[in-house]
Amino acid sequence: xxxxxxxxxxxxxPTVEGLQCVIISDRDGVQLVEAHxxxxxxxxxxxxxxxxxxxxxxxxxxxxxxxNKAIVSYYTCHQVVQFNHFPLVVTCIASKDANTxxxxxxxxxxxxxxxxxxxxxxxP
Amino acid sequence: xxxxxxxxxxxxxYSTDLGVLCSYQPGAMLKPKALTKVLDQAxxxxxxxxxxxxxEGSLMAFAGRxxxxxxxxxxxxxxxxxxxxxxxxxxxxxxxxxxxxxxCSEGKVGIRRVANLLLCMYAQKIVGLGLLKAKVEVLAGxxxxxxxxxxxxx
Numbered sequence: 001x002x003x004x005x006x007x008x009x010x011x012x013x014p015t016v017e018g019l020q021c022v023i024i025s026d027r028d029g030v031q032l033v034e035a036h037x038x039x040x041x042x043x044x045x046x047x048x049x050x051x052x053x054x055x056x057x058x059x060x061x062x063x064x065x066x067x068n069k070a071i072v073s074y075y076t077c078h079q080v081v082q083f084n085h086f087p088l089v090v091t092c093i094a095s096k097d098a099n100t101x102x103x104x105x106x107x108x109x110x111x112x113x114x115x116x117x118x119x120x121x122x123x124p
Numbered sequence: 125x126x127x128x129x130x131x132x133x134x135x136x137x138y139s140t141d142l143g144v145l146c147s148y149q150p151g152a153m154l155k156p157k158a159l160t161k162v163l164d165q166a167x168x169x170x171x172x173x174x175x176x177x178x179x180e181g182s183l184m185a186f187a188g189r190x191x192x193x194x195x196x197x198x199x200x201x202x203x204x205x206x207x208x209x210x211x212x213x214x215x216x217x218x219x220x221x222x223x224x225x226x227x228c229s230e231g232k233v234g235i236r237r238v239a240n241l242l243l244c245m246y247a248q249k250i251v252g253l254g255l256l257k258a259k260v261e262v263l264a265g266x267x268x269x270x271x272x273x274x275x276x277x278x
Contacts, residue, residue, distance in 0.1 A: 043215035052211035056204045063200055065246070066229030072253070073208050074223040075216055100253065 002033050008113055009035035012106060018098030020078075021045065022106070023091040024117065027054040032088070032117065041078065044093050053082045053089050070107070072100060083107050085114050087121060154274055156185065163187035166263050170251035172231070174263070175244040177202055184241060201235050201244045223260070225253055234260040239271035 009022045013035055021036030021044070029051030036045060043049060053071065060068035073080045074096060081103045083090040090110065092103050163174040164187035173188025181199035209221040226233040232247045234256045243264050247256045 041216055046215070049211050049215035052207055055207055059200050059204055060226045060228060060233075063197055063226070063228065063233060065231030065233070065249075068226060068228045070227040071204075071208075072225040072227070073212070073221060075212055075221055076219040078216060078219065104253075 005033040005113060005117065006035055009033060012109070013037060016094065016098060016102045016106065018095035019092060019103065020095065021091075021093045023050060023093075024114070025050045025089050025091065026121070027051075027087055027089060029054075029089075032121075040093060044078075044080070044091075050089065050091055053084075053091070057082075057084045057089075070104070079103075085118060088114060088118055090114060154270070159185045160187045162267065163263070166245060166259050169255070170248040171256070171259060172246045172248060174246075175201070176238075176267075177242050177244060179206060179240070179242060188246070197246075198244070201233065202242060205235055205237075205242055223257065225257065227253065232256055236260050236264045238264045238267050239275040241271060241275075243267065 005024070009024075012022060013019050019037075020040035021034060023034040023036075023045060024032045025034075025047075026032065029047030029049065031045070031047075031050070034045060056071055057068045060071065068084055070081065070083045073082075077096055079094050079096050079098060079100060081092045081094070081100065083092075090107065092106060094103055159176070163176065163185055166174045167188040171188070173186065173194070175183060175187075175194060175198055176185040177183050177198040179202055181202035183195045183198040186194045204226070205221065205224060208224060212219055212221055222236070224233075224235045226235075229249070231249050232251060232253065234245045234247070236243050243260060245256060245260050245263075
């Protein structure tokens with residue numbers, strides 16, 4: 001399953017110009033599946049960076065505007081779009097000029113794949 | 125923008141009043157009412173409230189309609205900003221955090237740094253992400269000058 005998912009994510013990367021990597025991880029930032037371009041920043045593929053989302057999304061859900069679905073962070077040269085699919089986190093890292101709306105639309109494209117993975121990791 | 129700042133021209137010695145030796149130096153100060161009015165100008169078209177807070181999470185100014193506790197909101201928003209900023213320092217090196225959008229089921233929040241403060245804007249879920257970002261950027265650009273004048277060095 002992970003091999004198929006890896007190939008699927010690899011096919012997704014060129015669909016958005018500037019998209020450098022797509023990572024599916026757990027809440028602690030441990031990777032389950034990932035695909036990245038050679039120019040992706042290596043440290044962003046590691047748990048210390050990916051794991052910060054779970055704290056942020058938990059706090060964002062306490063703002064009084066419902067459950068947090070996604071966090072978009074814009075940095076000097078990159079943008080990071082992270083989606084909350086408890087217990088999974090989908091992280092998309094792209095250059096700052098990449099189309100954020102197109103990256104957002106990837107969530108819908110990946111919905112089926114993420115649902116299958118969620119079902120596999122969820123303890124009944 | 126000059127209306128946001130007032131400058132004291134008189135120097136006053138408070139040593140007899142306070143019992144300790146101190147004196148008030150002329151300098152620039154923010155006009156709170158004018159600041160609130162400026163923040164309130166963004167509260168149209170689905171934007172519910174606009175907050176100005178420091179990076180410790182203390183609320184500096186607030187404008188708009190909100191049934192949530194604004195000081196708690198400010199603390200949470202600042203905490204999210206600081207944790208994302210720290211995460212980026214380890215992973216992205218010299219890059220600095222410019223903007224955060226929190227997309228929740230019942231609304232969106234945009235957070236941006238202005239001088240040494242944070243500008244935070246709450247929007248209803250119908251507001252597009254791009255419009256929220258544009259409004260925050262425009263307001264931040266407007267406030268950058270006056271807030272930089274009174275910014276305390278960190």
